Amino acid sequence: MKTLSAALALVAPVQAGLRFPCSTLTVQRLDPVVEPGKIPSAHVHHIVGGNAFNATMEGDVAERATCTTCQMSEDFSNYWTAQLYFKHPNGSYHRVPVVPVQPLLGGSEGARAGLTVYYTQHDLFRDDLGQQKITSFKPGFRMTVGSPTVEGKPQVGLRYQCLQGQFRGPELDDFPSQPCSGGIFTTHHFPACWDGKNLDSPDHQSHMYNTIRSDGFVPAGPCPSSHPVRMPQVTYETVWDTTKFNAMWPAGAPNPFVWSFEGTAGGTHADYMFGWKGDALQRAMDQPECFYDGCGSITKQDMAVANQCTIEETVKEDVEGWLDKLPGR
Numbered sequence: 001m002k003t004l005s006a007a008l009a010l011v012a013p014v015q016a017g018l019r020f021p022c023s024t025l026t027v028q029r030l031d032p033v034v035e036p037g038k039i040p041s042a043h044v045h046h047i048v049g050g051n052a053f054n055a056t057m058e059g060d061v062a063e064r065a066t067c068t069t070c071q072m073s074e075d076f077s078n079y080w081t082a083q084l085y086f087k088h089p090n091g092s093y094h095r096v097p098v099v100p101v102q103p104l105l106g107g108s109e110g111a112r113a114g115l116t117v118y119y120t121q122h123d124l125f126r127d128d129l130g131q132q133k134i135t136s137f138k139p140g141f142r143m144t145v146g147s148p149t150v151e152g153k154p155q156v157g158l159r160y161q162c163l164q165g166q167f168r169g170p171e172l173d174d175f176p177s178q179p180c181s182g183g184i185f186t187t188h189h190f191p192a193c194w195d196g197k198n199l200d201s202p203d204h205q206s207h208m209y210n211t212i213r214s215d216g217f218v219p220a221g222p223c224p225s226s227h228p229v230r231m232p233q234v235t236y237e238t239v240w241d242t243t244k245f246n247a248m249w250p251a252g253a254p255n256p257f258v259w260s261f262e263g264t265a266g267g268t269h270a271d272y273m274f275g276w277k278g279d280a281l282q283r284a285m286d287q288p289e290c291f292y293d294g295c296g297s298i299t300k301q302d303m304a305v306a307n308q309c310t311i312e313e314t315v316k317e318d319v320e321g322w323l324d325k326l327p328g329r
């Protein structure tokens with residue numbers, strides 16, 4: 001599958017899985033998965049989801065959260081990626097703002113910045129529940145995909161697209177090499193096979209097995225015996241509004257955007273902290289013909305309500321405006 005738009009043209013317009021917008025909750029240096037308890041963490045993240053988010057997150061997140069920036073009101077999970085910065089030729093940095101994703105099927109429904117989350121059972125068009133059961137994550141579960149220490153090109157499933165208006169263009173394994181009139185679109189696909197035992201692992205990845213071998217929303221391959229439990233396939237999509245920096249990108253110069261750890265394209269990564277209330281996610285994943293927006297059994301909230309969910313800033317530092325150096329660097 002080269003691009004989603006190409007694929008959509010070829011298949012019948014049915015849709016399977018959960019897909020919903022989450023507004024931005026906070027932009028700061030916290031990372032309860034990789035650096036629990038550390039205030040501040042090493043680099044700035046763009047974070048969405050429930051208001052139980054803090055430097056230390058143990059146990060059942062859904063029991064502590066009282067609101068969420070996500071459209072699905074029973075989802076108090078947190079979802080985050082590194083923050084993208086523009087590096088001016090004069091050496092200063094500026095945070096790249098985020099704008100809501102306009103999905104190819106449906107709108108962002110009033111989200112404030114944020115990212116779009118998917119939980120698919122099989123692919124975008126079928127649930128395939130007759131073939132296999134999808135098991136929800138458990139309270140306390142967390143995982144990451146990608147790594148800030150990778151240089152060069154990222155693994156398959158972590159991609160960039162150069163938006164020209166609403167046209168997304170091909171999936172790239174590097175930052176676009178030219179200015180994009182509609183911003184830069186990033187995708188993070190997580191692995192879907194669990195070892196059935198561990199809610200986390202020392203590298204936050206080895207309790208999961210990554211079956212992703214090609215781009216796009218492709219079905220996860222069979223799970224290996226070491227990681228036999230088939231989980232939902234989680235994906236994030238984010239649109240970085242690079243447009244106001246395009247005029248400051250000198251013609252012919254290399255890509256001027258960097259991740260918040262001064263990282264190259266290969267270092268793109270994302271973190272997931274499960275926080276659905278009770279069996280809400282399992283109910284959705286058990287639903288045949290579970291259409292994108294709610295699967296019939298999930299309670300949605302208006303994004304105007306979701307947008308009111310906020311948290312206090314724990315790390316008091318400037319992450320906005322023109323900065324001499326990236327926070328923490």
Ligand SMILES: *[C@@H]1O[C@H](CO)[C@@H](O)[C@H](O)[C@H]1NC(C)=O
Binds near residue numbers: 037054055056057064
């Ligand atoms: C995070 O929240 C939990 C639960 O409210 C609290 O016990 C803990 O002290 C907080 N941790 C930090 C580092 O703020």
Ligand SMILES: *[C@@H]1O[C@H](CO)[C@@H](O)[C@H](O)[C@H]1NC(C)=O
Binds near residue numbers: 088091092
């Ligand atoms: C770099 O350029 C930006 C945009 O014009 C400006 O605001 C910033 O102060 C400059 N930084 C330095 C170190 O000159």
